[in-house]
Amino acid sequence: MALPLPSPSPAASGSTTYCRKQKSLGLLCSNFLSLYNRDGVETVGLDEAAARLGVERRRIYDIVNVLESVGVLVRKAKNTYYWKGMGAIPKALEQLKISDDDEDERFSNHSASFQDKVDLDSMHKASGSFKSENRKEKSLGLLTKNFLKLFLCTTSDMLSLEDAAKILLGDARNPSLTRTKVRRLYDIANVLSSMNFIEKIHHPETRKPAFRWLGMKGQTDSEMGTAHALVHKESKKRTFGTELTNICFKRNKLVSPIDVDIIEDIKPLHPQRECAPIKCNTDRCSSDQVPERFGPPAPVCIPKSCDEESNEVKKSRDWESLASTYRPQYHNQALRDLFVHYMDAWKSWYSEVAEMDPIQVI
């Protein structure tokens, strides 16, 4: 099936400019959301999603897993998910703040207060033996939840993935483990970013890249929400009549014709153009007509050009009035403890593992 050719010479003819950004999980997530976030959708087929979005199934699993962690999707059956929508997010987050690792089929006998649990689970002695149950605990979904908890149960809203990895990992000493964890966190961070949960920034002092929690602020006011809703209504209409896809380039070349087949009528246009804009098919999605090219203002935004990472127009979008139902409750005893727990762990690991300047946890 897949050509085993390693294709060692990237430069070669090089005309088929491959653009990483167009293949990002973040963009895929945006497209996914645009595709399903509309009335009438109540179930999502993974195969269908993969085909319509023009990506391999493997990638769908990635975003589906984090979307599930946030409540947008709920597993229905093999290959099928229930679409819960953006409206399910507030409740899901609220639950994250409270519950210990919920839903995991095996309940903990050790009735330790969840502060012990939360990430002692994932923390669980990587140094020791590898159990098979181990797999679940390393899932993207769980990692997503724990990553979110870091923000939800903490006052610190800035965090580097490296730190997050060390905190969520039991063993901060193992650089290899950490590296892998960080890779996963990048995946997660990308989709969370595309949903505006977080935002990438550079730490004021350290200069180090990090992520800042955006949560659902700025939309707290019901009036505000309404206003936004109105504004978005328009762009949405335009967007939703659209079929989206990630353009199919392999790392160094175009996708094989077979793949293109699967993607029904989605073909890469302007192969040699660097970062060709996403294509929109207008055939099946009824009502409004849309331009064949895609504009920036829509929920799904693609940087006009790769090298020119313009200040994205990514504004607070979609989950408009989610906030109206959301209300923070910081005054929770247990959460307090959790917070302390995290910070202690973080600090101690930091002093051990890093000899750089003593990070100050705000």
Place this chain on the structure above:
DNA sequence: TATTCCCGCCAAGGG
């Protein structure tokens, strides 16, 4: 060079 993170191999899981 350092950071980011896509790709797809291949093993675990479910039927």
Place this chain on the structure above:
DNA sequence: CCCTTGGCGGGAATA
């Protein structure tokens, strides 16, 4: 045993 899931880390693209 076959097909769905999805951990994992090499290494290429970007900053």
